Amino acid sequence: xxxxxxxxxxxxxxxxxxxxxxxxxxxxxxxxxxxxxxxxxxxxxxxxxxxxxxxxxxxxxxxxxxxxxxxxxxxxxxx
Numbered sequence: 001x002x003x004x005x006x007x008x009x010x011x012x013x014x015x016x017x018x019x020x021x022x023x024x025x026x027x028x029x030x031x032x033x034x035x036x037x038x039x040x041x042x043x044x045x046x047x048x049x050x051x052x053x054x055x056x057x058x059x060x061x062x063x064x065x066x067x068x069x070x071x072x073x074x075x076x077x078x079x
Contacts, residue, residue: 011048017041
């Protein structure tokens with residue numbers, strides 16, 4: 001586990017946040033990353049980036065869970 005603090009300027013706005021991050025490894029490969037942060041601060045800065053036209057700022061959340069719209073593709077075939 002790492003406890004981190006970041007500060008800087010994003011899209012002309014000051015940005016300060018603290019977060020915890022865990023990374024799971026198996027055989028030298030990253031198999032899972034978990035980040036816990038102040039999501040209100042993150043949402044605010046993403047809003048500023050969207051206003052500046054940064055397309056990635058409005059992208060869907062990255063998750064290790066399948067998209068519910070794709071669940072049919074993940075279900076086993078009935079027998």
